Amino acid sequence: MTDHTVWDYAPAPESRDLANLKPAYRMFVDGEFVEGTGEPLKSINPGTEEVLAEVSTAGPSDVDAAVRAARRAHEGPWGSMRGSERAKYVYRIARLIQERGRELAVLESLDNGKPIRESRDVDVPTAAAHFFYHAGWADKLSHAGFGPDPRPLGVAGQVVPWNFPLLMAAWKIAPALATGNTVVLKPAETTPLSALVLAEIVAQAELPPGVVNVLPGAGDVGAALVGHAGVDKVAFTGSTEVGKLIQGQLAGTRKKLTLELGGKAANVVFDDAPLDQAVEGIVNGIFFNQGHVCCAGSRLLVQESVAEELLEKLRRRVSTLRVGDPLDKNTDVGAINSREQLDKIRELSAAGEAEGAERWTSACALPDRGFYFAPTIFSDVHQSMRIAREEIFGPVLSVLTFRTPDEAVAKANNTPYGLSAGIWTEKGSRILWMAQRMRAGVVWANTFNRFDPSAPFGGYQESGFGREGGRAGLEAYLDV
Amino acid sequence: MVAPSTPSSAEAPGTPAPGPPPPALADAVRDDASLRRFLHGLPGVDQVGVEGRSAALATRSIKRASKMWAIDTAISMVDLTTLEGADTPGKVRTLAAKARRPDPDQPDVPRVAAVCVYPDVVAAAVDGLAGTGVGVASVATAFPSGRSSLQVKLADTRYAVEAGATEIDMVIDRGAFLTGRYGQVFDEIVQIKHACGDAHLKVILETGELATYDNVRRASWLALLAGGDFVKTSTGKVSPAATLPVTQVMLQAVRDWRDLTGELRGVKPAGGIRTTKDAVKHLVAVHEVAGPEWLTPRLFRFGASSLLNDLLMQRRTQLTGHYSGPDYVTVD
Numbered sequence: 001m002t003d004h005t006v007w008d009y010a011p012a013p014e015s016r017d018l019a020n021l022k023p024a025y026r027m028f029v030d031g032e033f034v035e036g037t038g039e040p041l042k043s044i045n046p047g048t049e050e051v052l053a054e055v056s057t058a059g060p061s062d063v064d065a066a067v068r069a070a071r072r073a074h075e076g077p078w079g080s081m082r083g084s085e086r087a088k089y090v091y092r093i094a095r096l097i098q099e100r101g102r103e104l105a106v107l108e109s110l111d112n113g114k115p116i117r118e119s120r121d122v123d124v125p126t127a128a129a130h131f132f133y134h135a136g137w138a139d140k141l142s143h144a145g146f147g148p149d150p151r152p153l154g155v156a157g158q159v160v161p162w163n164f165p166l167l168m169a170a171w172k173i174a175p176a177l178a179t180g181n182t183v184v185l186k187p188a189e190t191t192p193l194s195a196l197v198l199a200e201i202v203a204q205a206e207l208p209p210g211v212v213n214v215l216p217g218a219g220d221v222g223a224a225l226v227g228h229a230g231v232d233k234v235a236f237t238g239s240t241e242v243g244k245l246i247q248g249q250l251a252g253t254r255k256k257l258t259l260e261l262g263g264k265a266a267n268v269v270f271d272d273a274p275l276d277q278a279v280e281g282i283v284n285g286i287f288f289n290q291g292h293v294c295c296a297g298s299r300l301l302v303q304e305s306v307a308e309e310l311l312e313k314l315r316r317r318v319s320t321l322r323v324g325d326p327l328d329k330n331t332d333v334g335a336i337n338s339r340e341q342l343d344k345i346r347e348l349s350a351a352g353e354a355e356g357a358e359r360w361t362s363a364c365a366l367p368d369r370g371f372y373f374a375p376t377i378f379s380d381v382h383q384s385m386r387i388a389r390e391e392i393f394g395p396v397l398s399v400l401t402f403r404t405p406d407e408a409v410a411k412a413n414n415t416p417y418g419l420s421a422g423i424w425t426e427k428g429s430r431i432l433w434m435a436q437r438m439r440a441g442v443v444w445a446n447t448f449n450r451f452d453p454s455a456p457f458g459g460y461q462e463s464g465f466g467r468e469g470g471r472a473g474l475e476a477y478l479d480v
Numbered sequence: 481m482v483a484p485s486t487p488s489s490a491e492a493p494g495t496p497a498p499g500p501p502p503p504a505l506a507d508a509v510r511d512d513a514s515l516r517r518f519l520h521g522l523p524g525v526d527q528v529g530v531e532g533r534s535a536a537l538a539t540r541s542i543k544r545a546s547k548m549w550a551i552d553t554a555i556s557m558v559d560l561t562t563l564e565g566a567d568t569p570g571k572v573r574t575l576a577a578k579a580r581r582p583d584p585d586q587p588d589v590p591r592v593a594a595v596c597v598y599p600d601v602v603a604a605a606v607d608g609l610a611g612t613g614v615g616v617a618s619v620a621t622a623f624p625s626g627r628s629s630l631q632v633k634l635a636d637t638r639y640a641v642e643a644g645a646t647e648i649d650m651v652i653d654r655g656a657f658l659t660g661r662y663g664q665v666f667d668e669i670v671q672i673k674h675a676c677g678d679a680h681l682k683v684i685l686e687t688g689e690l691a692t693y694d695n696v697r698r699a700s701w702l703a704l705l706a707g708g709d710f711v712k713t714s715t716g717k718v719s720p721a722a723t724l725p726v727t728q729v730m731l732q733a734v735r736d737w738r739d740l741t742g743e744l745r746g747v748k749p750a751g752g753i754r755t756t757k758d759a760v761k762h763l764v765a766v767h768e769v770a771g772p773e774w775l776t777p778r779l780f781r782f783g784a785s786s787l788l789n790d791l792l793m794q795r796r797t798q799l800t801g802h803y804s805g806p807d808y809v810t811v812d
Contacts, residue, residue: 007549007767007775012541117539276732277529320768329541426524446526 031209073210083139094131113335258466263419267297345394418460576608721751750783
């Protein structure tokens with residue numbers, strides 16, 4: 001045996017056939033899969049740039065039909081159903097997601113570009129968990145702290161992003177159904193497929209027609225949906241820019257609104273942190289899902305006394321990340337979701353270099369076709385640089401340093417966003433001290449990017465308002 | 481405290497000859513108080529984090545050629561072990577025959593790294609392995625509990641070395657470690673290392689008795705500072721023995737040691753690794769936590785008895801495409 005052996009892991013691709021990919025997908029309205037009147041779109045596999053399927057999209061009349069169907073379902077069987085009955089349907093969806101888990105995981109990786117390891121181990125199980133969790137609430141709402149008999153709002157118009165297509169749909173649909181609302185969901189333009197398979201599951205679970213409707217399309221469909229007079233509640237997850245437009249559009253109307261927008265989370269590492277695990281947490285914070293995570297730990301704030309040591313460990317660890325085919329079970333970082341997003345990441349990274357930050361990029365090999373970006377770490381980053389302030393939404397980490405806990409808090413909070421934050425220290429009292437001062441909806445201690453349906457998720461300031469998950473998340477769908 | 485003698489890693493070609501420890505480390509072993517400060521100044525290990533990382537490493541899918549390579553590499557890393565009160569020279573000779581030729585039907589199967597036995601049967605192992613290049617490892621120092629005087633432990637070690645053992649697997653005094661008498665543990669390792677002469681020294685931490693990952697990290701550094709060539713998880717007599725997170729913490733220690741000193745030291749998980757699947761998970765950890773240069777029997781071993789036959793069965797499965805079953809490998 002040679003001294004320095006290269007052990008190449010053989011390709012271990014998950015079978016593409018499991019996705020049951022169809023050449024064409026149609027929208028789901030009033031319990032039926034129907035052609036939309038909009039211009040059909042082609043969904044691309046970002047890992048190969050091949051067309052996966054043609055998807056019909058909604059026109060204005062389809063939005064109207066879907067909202068009316070949802071209204072009928074709400075005024076009909078769904079709105080008057082006992083909570084314990086509603087729970088049965090929601091449980092059924094949860095179980096069907098588990099049953100069709102492999103299909104959903106492969107489809108999600110094909111359409112979104114995320115590694116199969118993540119879609120299989122995170123997206124699909126967490127989506128099922130959200131339905132299970134909320135099913136449990138359906139007959140217990142009078143004990144949720146919102147009065148003796150809290151009522152649903154009616155029809156919810158929901159718009160979800162492309163980074164977690166199935167999981168975000170689950171975050172939106174599960175609480176809405178459990179509380180007795182009906183929904184019209186618009187998946188993202190580049191990732192409509194898993195939401196349409198979720199619609200198949202809804203049909204399979206025999207929900208009454210109109211309780212769940214899915215309308216694929218671009219931003220115009222979303223705008224028509226949130227602007228429709230028949231919608232009682234709007235829930236949006238996506239960019240801060242679009243969130244602001246929606247808030248403007250809804251101002252002065254009776255519609256309730258929750259927004260879950262962008263972020264530029266600080267991951268703060270103190271010198272007494274468990275450094276090896278902090279490295280794992282930093283990697284998970286920014287390279288999970290190619291960094292397409294609104295709560296990604298995209299700003300690393302590290303205490304100066306350990307900065308050099310930590311950065312060295314971090315670079316070595318990041319060099320072991322395997323970038324490539326999303327369907328390969330050993331891939332750690334998959335494909336960037338779209339060319340447009342790839343261009344944006346490149347543009348901001350170039351700005352980082354131009355502004356004088358020191359760029360380090362993993363020497364990993366990238367596939368010839370598809371949208372890929374090698375994991376990148378910028379050190380010597382200062383608060384004034386664009387890469388420290390703007391959300392990159394890609395596998396790019398900005399590293400800043402601090403000297404004292406006060407400085408860490410000041411820098412962490414110095415952002416218009418406020419979705420999440422991380423604290424790494426072995427000192428329990430410092431965790432509590434920091435957590436009280438961090439302006440972020442979620443604060444993780446000695447971990448990052450952990451999600452559970454029982455834990456509320458949401459932001460401060462330009463990261464939005466309203467909570468999803470937990471008891472607090474029910475409020476968004478109740479007339480309270 | 482006694483000065484550590486240089487580790488015998490000169491045996492490993494390509495390894496830089498160990499010079500005097502860098503100033504930071506020389507200071508760490510100056511006296512009891514410095515050693516304590518150094519060990520307690522190491523970064524903590526977060527239990528949830530280290531176990532999460534191990535679980536993630538265990539999801540690697542190793543197939544086809546890479547699996548075949550892993551199986552052969554794992555075979556070459558096995559310290560084929562028998563540590564029973566009922567051991568006899570005959571039993572040890574049988575094991576030695578297995579070590580020389582693990583699969584009689586497949587001559588291209590690599591030999592194992594060593595045979596590991598009690599001191600009084602070392603001679604039988606030496607006899608059975610003469611000229612094969614397979615090492616003879618002996619446990620020593622009042623194995624497995626380590627509950628005896630230093631004199632007895634040193635005599636035990638010399639007895640094994642004089643009988644021809646090329647590797648000594650010592651146990652640390654866990655009682656002394658857990659009461660914070662690090663200097664005593666350190667001195668004992670240094671003296672055993674001295675008694676080993678040219679024999680390789682593996683230091684068994686018995687991690688099942690150390691209980692926390694912080695302790696595993698401290699004990700690993702203690703053993704490295706005292707000149708141990710390998711850090712080894714367990715005697716196999718205490719449960720839990722080798723686990724993936726414990727191996728990971730040890731791999732971090734030898735990696736950090738290399739960064740600090742340029743020297744390569746080894747890791748040996750022992751006890752509880754019985755299947756090819758487990759062995760491959762450990763190799764993935766070696767590859768991704770310590771680095772590819774540790775993927776050699778000089779720097780990584782499996783202390784095991786039943787693992788070898790599972791590796792052989794899986795190797796046949798890889799070659800023939802079907803699983804043959806335990807009747808087709810020799811039971812020794």
